[in-house]
Amino acid sequence: MHIFYxxxxxxxxxxxxxxxSKHCTRVLRLQQGDTVYLVDGNGGRYTSIIQDAxxxxxxxxxxxxxxxxxKxxxxxxxxxxxxKNIDRMEWFVEKAVEIGVSAITFLECDHSERKQLRLDRIEKIAVSAMKQSQKGYMPLLRDMVPFRKFIQTCAPEDTFIAHLEDDATKSLKDYFRSDRTHTILIGPEGDFSPEEIAAAYDTGIRPITLGDSRLRTETAALVACHTLHVLHDIYAPL
Structure with missing residues (x-):
């Protein structure tokens, strides 16, 4: 199946x-009369026939x-x-899109070692992963936003902060609801600062743990994404 975004x-x-066009005709060597599929990133998939190669x-x-x-x-x-190593974040984006993610926001935190990124490159990686995994939806990708500004836009009852402090004792399973939008906050390699955690608590955001292991940032983000995928399969199967 040949898919174009x-x-x-x-x-x-x-x-x-x-x-x-070059990829279609030169690389894939498709010709007039061949069938290809187009996706618009919003759930539309179009079965198409090549008229002019x-x-x-x-x-x-x-x-x-x-x-x-x-969907x-x-x-x-x-x-x-x-x-800091952007390759690790690009790996996360690729795998999260393959698994299924609705939106990814990039946070600027107190302990962040990276203050900017090339969103255009991230988008290309997401598009490639969407096509490879035959998805119909392109996730929303949001550029760097300060942590404190972002949490003010979140619905606290649907938002959870994963950190390493002792009070993060409950897991996603304890809060999961199939009809809920889940937003998971994942900190930098030095974790969220105490002030950021306090600010999140002040808005009503609750802490969660992703297990006993100390995970890298990109691993924690992917674990959260996959855990929600598995929880939905268990508690709200199609």
């Missing part, structure tokens, strides 16, 4: 970008459209402080 598709005749402007004819293709039956938002 086409967020701007609006009509039944679509022309791939020059880059995608032009290497610069490959034209397609949409013959069928599916809506809510691959997650739950909503999970991971808010994470990027690691």
């Amino acid at each position: 086409t967020p701007d598709i609006t009509t039944d005749i679509y022309t791939l970008s020059e880059e995608e 032009n290497q610069k402007k490959c034209q397609l004819q949409v013959i069928e459209k599916q809506v809510e293709y691959g 997650l039956p739950y909503y999970v938002h991971i808010a994470v402080a990027p690691t």
Whole structure:
């Protein structure tokens, strides 16, 4: 199955970008009459036939459209402080998209070693993972935002902070509800500062533990994402 990301598709005749046209005709060696699939990142999947295998402007004819293709039956938002080694954060994004994540926000925290990132590169990695895993939805990716500013926008009853302090004794399982939006806050390699934890508590956000092991930032973020996926399969199977 050959999938192309086409967020701007609006009509039944679509022309791939020059880059995608080259990939379609030169790399994949697809020809006129071959079937390909387009996804718009919002749940639309379009079965299409190649009409003109032009290497610069490959034209397609949409013959069928599916809506809510691959829609997650739950909503999970991971808010994470990027690691100093950006490769590790890119690995997390790739794997989280493959598993299924609704939104990822990047946090600037007191102990953060990275204050900025290239969101355009992160988006390309997410698109590639979405296509590879045959997802129909592109997760919302939010650029760096200060921790204290972000928690003011969260619904406290649906938001949980994972940290290493002793009072983080309950797990995601203790709070899981299939009809709930879950936002999980994951700190930097030096953990959240005591002041940040206190600020989160002041807004009503509750602490959680992700287990007995001390996890790297990107591992903790992926564990939270996968745990919610498994909990939904157990407690709210399709």
